[in-house]
Amino acid sequence: YGGALGLICAADIAVAADDARFCLSEVKLGILPAVIAPYVVRALGARQARRYFMTAEVIDAARAGRLGLVHEVVPAAELDSTVDKLVTALLDGAPEAQRRARELVHRADDSDVSNGLIEYTANLIAELRTGAEGQEGLGAFLEKRPPNWKPNRN
Known part of the structure; x- marks a missing residue:
């Protein structure tokens, strides 16, 4: 309450x-x-x-x-097991990309779809693709291995 x-x-x-x-x-x-x-x-x-x-x-x-x-x-x-599944999903994601995803949602929610927003999103994806985390994630995908941020669940 x-x-x-x-x-x-x-x-x-x-x-x-x-x-x-x-x-x-x-x-x-x-x-x-x-x-x-x-x-x-x-x-x-x-x-x-x-x-x-x-x-x-x-x-x-x-x-x-x-x-x-x-x-x-x-x-x-089922509350604890549901939360555990969500935590696992969050841990699978790249931390910087998740942080930037939050920013993107706030920016997109507060803005009209304008040239400025379109430019922002294009620059954002280009920045993330060429950044260390993006390169690691794409490389891991192509090499069929887990990215370095993903916890070992053995």
Whole structure:
């Protein structure tokens, strides 16, 4: 509830157990979720945020998934294994590329598709392809071996 929901909305990936419940309860206290509002509005969209900011309704896990508060809803018994799978997927990715992917999403989300954005994306892919991490990843792919950032899971 409250601030914890803001942390969830600020996270890159959120998974919920099917029995989880969420609420923006601040109006019941005569205050607002002001500090977390930018993150909640980005996750929910303005229309849904208005509703839940004003009503303080409890949101069950299934609705949280439909609203985009969480990416995935799983049975509570599968929560740890689901998170483990996501962590494994994250560890398989190139760290610099993942960092730049976050930047790209923020930039693309805040911009119209303009010549400036198109130029930015073209320069970004060229920079990453010719960088050390890109060269290692492409070389590993062509040589059919794991890249040097991928952990050994033996």
